[in-house]
Amino acid sequence: MFSSFFETARNSPFRTPFGRVQCDASKSIAPIAADPQPVEGRQIAAAAAAVPVAADHSTSCEFGSTKYFMLCGIGGILSCGTTHTFVVPLDLVKCRLQVDSAKYKNLVHGFKVTVAEEGSRGLAKGWFPTLLGYSAQGLCKFGLYELFKVKYADIIGEENAYLYRTSLYLAASASAEFFADIALAPFEAAKVKIQTVPGFANNFREAVPKMLKEEGVNAFYKGLVPLWMRQIPYTMMKFACFERTVELLYKYVVPKPRAECSKGEQLVVTFAAGYIAGVFCAVVSHPADVVVSKLNQTKGASAASIAKSLGFMGMWNGLTPRIIMIGTLTALQWFIYDGVKVALGIPRPPPPEMPASLKAKQKGN
Numbered sequence: 001m002f003s004s005f006f007e008t009a010r011n012s013p014f015r016t017p018f019g020r021v022q023c024d025a026s027k028s029i030a031p032i033a034a035d036p037q038p039v040e041g042r043q044i045a046a047a048a049a050a051v052p053v054a055a056d057h058s059t060s061c062e063f064g065s066t067k068y069f070m071l072c073g074i075g076g077i078l079s080c081g082t083t084h085t086f087v088v089p090l091d092l093v094k095c096r097l098q099v100d101s102a103k104y105k106n107l108v109h110g111f112k113v114t115v116a117e118e119g120s121r122g123l124a125k126g127w128f129p130t131l132l133g134y135s136a137q138g139l140c141k142f143g144l145y146e147l148f149k150v151k152y153a154d155i156i157g158e159e160n161a162y163l164y165r166t167s168l169y170l171a172a173s174a175s176a177e178f179f180a181d182i183a184l185a186p187f188e189a190a191k192v193k194i195q196t197v198p199g200f201a202n203n204f205r206e207a208v209p210k211m212l213k214e215e216g217v218n219a220f221y222k223g224l225v226p227l228w229m230r231q232i233p234y235t236m237m238k239f240a241c242f243e244r245t246v247e248l249l250y251k252y253v254v255p256k257p258r259a260e261c262s263k264g265e266q267l268v269v270t271f272a273a274g275y276i277a278g279v280f281c282a283v284v285s286h287p288a289d290v291v292v293s294k295l296n297q298t299k300g301a302s303a304a305s306i307a308k309s310l311g312f313m314g315m316w317n318g319l320t321p322r323i324i325m326i327g328t329l330t331a332l333q334w335f336i337y338d339g340v341k342v343a344l345g346i347p348r349p350p351p352p353e354m355p356a357s358l359k360a361k362q363k364g365n
Contacts, residue, residue, distance in 0.1 A: 059345045059346065059347045060344055060345035060346065061345075061346065061347065062347070063347040064150050068146070068346065068347065069143050069144075069146055069147045070143065071341075071344050071346045072142050072143045072145075072146045072341075072346060073138075073139040073140070073142060073143025073144075074139075074340065074344070075142055075336075075337045075340035075341055075344070075346070076138035076139050076140070076141050076142025076143055076337065077135045077136075077138045077139050078138070078336055078337075078340050079138055079142065079332075079333040079334075079336040079337040079340065080134045080135065080137055080138025080141065080142075080333060081131055081132075081134050081135030081138055082336065083134075083328075083329045083332045083333050083336065084130050084131075084133075084134035084329065085127055085130050085131045085134070086332075087325050087328065087329060088123070088124055088125075088126060088127045088130055089111075089123035089124065090321055090324065090325045091126075091130070091195075091325060092114065092123060092125055092126060092195045093107060093110035093111055093114060093123075093321060094107075094318045094321040094322050094325060095192060095195050095196050095293045095318070096110055096114070096195065096196060097110055097317055097318035097321065098289070098290045098293040098294065098317045098318045099196045099293050099294055100196075101314075101317050106320075107320060107321045110321075111123070125194050125195050125202070126190075126191040126192075126194045126195045126204075128203060128204045129187040129188070129190045129191040129194070129204045129207075130187070130191055132187050132204075133183075133184045133186070133187025133188055133191065134184065134187075136180075136183035136184060136187070137180045137181070137183055137184040138180075139180075139183070140176060140177075140179045140180035140183050141173075141176050141177060141180040141235060142176075142337060143176075144175065144176035144179055144180070145172050145173050145176040145239065147176075148171070148172035148173075148175045148176055149168060149169070149172040152168055152171055152172055153168060156168070158355050158357070159355055159357060159358045162352055162353075162354055162355055162358065163358070165243075165352055166240050166243075166244065169236075169239045169240040169243055170236045170239075170240050172239070173235045173236050173238070173239040173240065174232050174235065174236050176235070177228075177231050177232045177234075177235040177236075178228065178232065180231070180235075181224065181227045181228050181231050181232070182224065184227065184231075185220060185221050185223060185224045185227055186220035186221065187204075188223065188227060188292070189211070189219060189220045189221075189222070189223055190204055190207045190208060190211065190220070191204075192223075192292070192293055193207050193211060194207050196293065222295065223292050223295045226288050226291045226292045226295060227288075227292055229285075229288035229291075230285045230286075230288030230289045230291075230292055231285065233281075233284045233285050233288075234281045234282075234284060234285035234326075235281075237277060237280050237281045237284050237285075238277055238278070238281050238330055241276070241277040241280050241281070242273050242274055242277040242330070242334060245272075245273040245276050245277055246269065246270070246273045249269050249272060249273055250269065254269060267335065270331075270334055270335060270338070271331045271334075271335060272331075273331075273334075274327075274330045274331030274332070274333070274334040274335070275327045275328070275330065275331040276327075277330055278323075278326045278327035278328070278329060278330030278331060279323055279326070279327050281326050281330060282319070282322045282323045282325075282326035282327065283319070283323070286315070286316060286318075286319050286322055287307075287315035287316070289322065290310065290314070290315050290316070290317055290318065291306050291307055291310070291315070294306045294309075294310065
């Protein structure tokens with residue numbers, strides 16, 4: 001799968017999210033009207049200058065179209081569903097550290113106890129609801145993020161979309177995650193039950209009817225509010241911090257302009273930026289993550305009572321494995337998402353640039 005991504009990337013005029021399209025100066029270009037209007041095939045990124053470009057027939061859809069948002073959602077499914085399923089063993093031990101720190105003393109000890117009691121297969125508990133839940137979440141997270149980013153940019157205008165692009169990323173990602181968590185909540189509740197309540201259920205098929213019988217539909221959504229508290233700050237940090245970290249790395253760390261970097265060098269920067277963003281994501285959202293784990297483990301409890309019983313220090317149980325998990329996840333998700341965009345021919349506009357109208361205003365001042 002990934003070999004096709006690299007092959008496609010080598011032949012694509014939009015090889016990376018950081019590359020620049022090179023124009024052939026020898027070819028004649030038709031004069032541009034003083035007030036150009038949108039034309040078919042034009043790709044205008046949120047917060048980017050409206051620069052006329054020729055129609056790109058290598059893409060499978062038009063930027064900002066319904067098909068574009070749907071394909072971005074597919075990228076989100078593959079990005080989030082696969083990566084979260086891949087780290088299920090680490091997530092399982094992290095959850096158990098959060099709900100029973102007396103038994104599972106640290107990350108290594110947690111793995112040893114789990115394998116000793118349940119065998120190596122025990123580390124895979126909860127993989128199916130993880131796959132379903134985070135695939136649904138990824139669909140909404142990335143698909144709706146792209147949608148809200150374009151719509152909010154249209155509302156505030158081109159100049160403000162550039163000047164306040166960080167706020168734009170934060171608002172779009174928060175809006176997308178609100179709906180993504182509604183899709184995730186039932187699967188997350190079942191996963192935590194399977195992983196943290198001994199003898200409750202061995203798989204998703206067994207867990208669902210038991211949860212319905214004991215607590216009704218509320219069993220699947222009682223953790224929604226703390227899930228919002230965990231995931232919305234996480235996602236806001238994930239998108240905004242990633243974008244800004246990439247800019248800072250190229251400005252202060254990478255010794256040459258990103259246009260001169262090879263594909264491999266750009267991937268290193270992407271992975272590094274994703275990991276750095278992931279560390280911040282983990283720290284910001286961790287207390288709420290602990291509450292979610294304890295809430296879904298304990299019948300009849302509320303988020304407030306769980307937080308009170310844990311205390312301040314208890315809210316940070318399992319932080320180390322979560323930093324490792326979220327840092328790796330975030331870095332891999334950006335890589336996979338970008339690879340899917342290349343493979344499916346989804347338009348990938350260039351980075352934001354100052355609009356010509358704003359440049360003119362600055363010169364006038």
